[in-house]
Amino acid sequence: MVDPSGVSVSHKVDISPPQNWNYEATVAQVENIIEQIEAGELELAEVFEQFSAAVEYLRQCEAFLNQRQQQMDLLIETLTDESEF
Numbered sequence: 019m020v021d022p023s024g025v026s027v028s029h030k031v032d033i034s035p036p037q038n039w040n041y042e043a044t045v046a047q048v049e050n051i052i053e054q055i056e057a058g059e060l061e062l063a064e065v066f067e068q069f070s071a072a073v074e075y076l077r078q079c080e081a082f083l084n085q086r087q088q089q090m091d092l093l094i095e096t097l098t099d100e101s102e103f
């Protein structure tokens with residue numbers, strides 16, 4: 019099975035945010051990592067570690083936004099269905 023992005027669903031990894039996860043705090047972490055990398059404050063090995071962490075944080079954000087978009091679409095569909103009666 020293939021999802022709308024063209025990725026095989028059977029090969030997807032669960033990237034759901036951890037419990038007590040916060041979108042705004044995660045975005046702030048990514049911004050902090052970017053600032054550190056741009057400022058040259060990190061050794062090269064740490065740049066790769068931090069970049070990897072930032073990518074994971076961004077995947078969590080994307081999963082969160084996709085989930086919320088699906089919820090909104092469902093609510094809108096429900097409202098549309100109710101207004102037809």
